Amino acid sequence: MSVTPTGRVVVVGASAAGLAAAETLRGQGHTGTITLIGDEPAAPYDRPPLSKEILSGTWSPDRLPLRAPADLDALHLDARYGCEATGVNISESTVLLADGTEVPYDGLIVATGVRPRLLPGTPAHALRTLDDALALKDRLGPGRTLAVVGAGFLGAEAASVAAGLGTRVTLLEPAPVPLAHAVGEDVGRVLAQVHLDHGVDLRTGTGVSEVVPGGVRLDDGSVVEADTVLVAVGSRPNTEWLTGSGLTLEDGLVCDEFCAAAPGVYGAGDVARWHNPLFGTSMRIEHRTNATEQGVAAARNLLGAQRPFAPVPYFWSDQYEMKIRAYGHLRGHDEMRIAEGSLEERKFTAVFRTGDRLTGVLSVGMPPKNTLAWRQSIALRARWQDAVPATSTGAAA
Amino acid sequence: MHVEVDVPRCVASGQCVLLAPDVFDQRDEDGMVVLLTENPPAELHDAVRESATVCPAAAIRLEQS
Numbered sequence: 001m002s003v004t005p006t007g008r009v010v011v012v013g014a015s016a017a018g019l020a021a022a023e024t025l026r027g028q029g030h031t032g033t034i035t036l037i038g039d040e041p042a043a044p045y046d047r048p049p050l051s052k053e054i055l056s057g058t059w060s061p062d063r064l065p066l067r068a069p070a071d072l073d074a075l076h077l078d079a080r081y082g083c084e085a086t087g088v089n090i091s092e093s094t095v096l097l098a099d100g101t102e103v104p105y106d107g108l109i110v111a112t113g114v115r116p117r118l119l120p121g122t123p124a125h126a127l128r129t130l131d132d133a134l135a136l137k138d139r140l141g142p143g144r145t146l147a148v149v150g151a152g153f154l155g156a157e158a159a160s161v162a163a164g165l166g167t168r169v170t171l172l173e174p175a176p177v178p179l180a181h182a183v184g185e186d187v188g189r190v191l192a193q194v195h196l197d198h199g200v201d202l203r204t205g206t207g208v209s210e211v212v213p214g215g216v217r218l219d220d221g222s223v224v225e226a227d228t229v230l231v232a233v234g235s236r237p238n239t240e241w242l243t244g245s246g247l248t249l250e251d252g253l254v255c256d257e258f259c260a261a262a263p264g265v266y267g268a269g270d271v272a273r274w275h276n277p278l279f280g281t282s283m284r285i286e287h288r289t290n291a292t293e294q295g296v297a298a299a300r301n302l303l304g305a306q307r308p309f310a311p312v313p314y315f316w317s318d319q320y321e322m323k324i325r326a327y328g329h330l331r332g333h334d335e336m337r338i339a340e341g342s343l344e345e346r347k348f349t350a351v352f353r354t355g356d357r358l359t360g361v362l363s364v365g366m367p368p369k370n371t372l373a374w375r376q377s378i379a380l381r382a383r384w385q386d387a388v389p390a391t392s393t394g395a396a397a
Numbered sequence: 398m399h400v401e402v403d404v405p406r407c408v409a410s411g412q413c414v415l416l417a418p419d420v421f422d423q424r425d426e427d428g429m430v431v432l433l434t435e436n437p438p439a440e441l442h443d444a445v446r447e448s449a450t451v452c453p454a455a456a457i458r459l460e461q462s
Contacts, residue, residue: 016453023450027443046455048408063406066455289410292451314453316408325409368409368428375411 002304003107003264006032009302010095010103012085013111013238014038015047016288017269019066020295021109026075028303034077035103037095040129041082043072048288050133051157052318056164057137061130085112088245090262107264107302110242110253111295114235114270114286119149121210121217124229127154139228142166147216147226149208151178153317155232156191159200160319169200170224172216174207183326183362184336187350190343190364191319198320235286237271252284257308259298266298278310278379279329279359287315312379322346325368327375328360337388339374341366349374351388358387398442399460400449402432406456413448413457420445421457430456 003009009025011018014036022034038044045064053059072079080097087096094102116126125136136158140146144167148155151173159171175181177188178195195202207219215225237252247261248254252273255261259274267274269291273284290313297309317324333352339361341348349370352360361374377387400420409428413421420441422431437445449457 020450024447027446027450048453068458071458289412289451289453292453293412296447296450314410314412316410323409367425368411369423369425372411372414372423 003030003032003302005030005303007106008033008035008104009107009109010035010037010105011109011111012037012095013109013113013269013271014040014044014079014081015111015113015269016044016066016291017111017113017295017298018109019044020292021111021268021299022075022077023067024296024299025303028300030303032106034075035105036077036079037083037085037097037103038079038081039084042130043067043069043079043081045130046288047128050130051127051154052161054130054133055127055137055140055158055161061134064130084241086241088242088247090246090265093264105264108266109295109298109302110261110265110267110271111269111291111298112238112241112271114237116231117234117236119208119211119216119231119233122213122229124149124211124231126231127158128235136228136230140165140167144168144228145226146170146228146230147172147224148230148232149211149216150232150234151175151192151195151202151204152182152232152234153179153315155230156195156319157317158230158232159195160198163198163200164320170226171195171200171202172206172208172218172224173202173204176205178202178204181331183330184333184350184352186336186343187362187364190346191322191324194320194322194346235270237273237284239271254282257310258301258306259294259309260301264302266302268294268298272298274309276310276329277308278312278381279354281329283313283329285313287313289314312375314375322364324362324364325371326360326362327371328352328358328378329354330360330362333360339388340370353384353388356383356385358382358384398437398439398445400432400435400437400445401458401460402430403456403458404429406454408454408456410453412451412453416448416451417441417444421448 347365
């Protein structure tokens with residue numbers, strides 16, 4: 001079921017995915033009302049710089065808006081910022097807002113994103129919004145101590161920036177090797193060593209049970225002291241407002257390969273779990289690039305394009321002097337090989353096999369264009385034995 | 398259509414190069430965006446608009462006439 005060019009579209013979620021959807025609707029000639037609902041007071045802004053340029057102070061917040069005011073105005077949106085959607089009535093086709101109003105729609109795009117998982121105990125810092133980033137930034141610098149719980153991408157980036165500002169950082173990670181589930185153990189060990197080389201006290205195999213005044217309590221009962229605690233232990237999809245709506249919720253809003261959750265209802269961005277036909281699996285991706293690509297795809301399909309959303313996911317991460325870039329679906333891979341460079345020199349291209357296919361590539365310190373060439377092989381469903389030189393070195397995952 | 402790129406914002410994702418290779422390229426050494434033409438022909442406008450929308454760094458700005 002698609003929306004006519006004059007139909008009313010409601011987009012819930014005013015960040016990268018929601019904005020991309022709204023912009024695409026207009027770009028495709030949609031003239032009907034587009035209501036963009038966001039719970040944060042600001043117009044759409046960019047999140048990746050929060051743990052990078054904003055936290056380090058190299059950018060001021062005025063660089064964060066995703067579009068200049070004039071470009072937003074040109075979209076003629078019914079923008080409702082600082083406004084929370086609390087429910088949806090699928091049979092009546094209305095979205096319910098916290099202030100009690102109902103917004104009717106002919107098409108709905110759900111792009112409500114995720115929020116940080118918390119730990120029990122004393123409230124601690126998280127890093128998802130601009131306010132979060134500014135509050136944490138105020139706590140960094142020489143003479144300060146910071147405990148970061150979780151050495152995933154967000155925790156690693158924050159630790160890297162904090163250490164760079166002279167903060168004494170303890171980085172606590174329950175897994176034996178950080179990010180092993182995402183990038184494999186060999187690459188994970190390289191990333192771990194870089195923390196240690198920069199004076200960050202990385203403690204792996206260390207679970208945290210709660211935040212306490214002046215630090216965190218570990219699973220063994222001991223306390224790591226810190227002036228400030230950042231909890232970076234992953235996210236939860238914002239789907240509670242859809243509970244009881246009849247939409248399928250299962251670690252995200254469940255969508256088909258067209259990003260459709262129900263007739264006329266589409267999901268996009270961090271909140272959406274959809275079937276990616278390129279990899280033949282269901283996935284929910286919390287990466288910036290997916291947010292915009294899926295926002296575009298959902299909007300087009302809402303207008304009737306009927307095009308499967310089959311992207312090669314991409315992410316990047318800045319940690320210390322390293323630029324990490326990856327394309328594909330690395331999780332659950334069977335084998336990793338170094339196709340170029342070496343792990344020891346921290347300049348390498350690692351390729352990943354799942355079954356008999358090349359499914360991922362991750363590079364550190366290599367020319368991005370080389371990585372893009374590997375991406376094309378992934379998009380073309382290249383067989384591993386055809387795409388990867390037999391001379392590559394590597395290890396099974 | 399007039400295209401501008403904000404190179405310091407670029408994160409070298411290559412999305413624009415994949416969508417509109419006649420308009421965007423990347424520097425060999427660091428992957429930063431290179432604008433090949435500021436005024437692309439009409440047949441490329443859809444691809445350029447999509448590039449601006451999907452750019453994960455919001456580094457592409459269009460003046461549309």
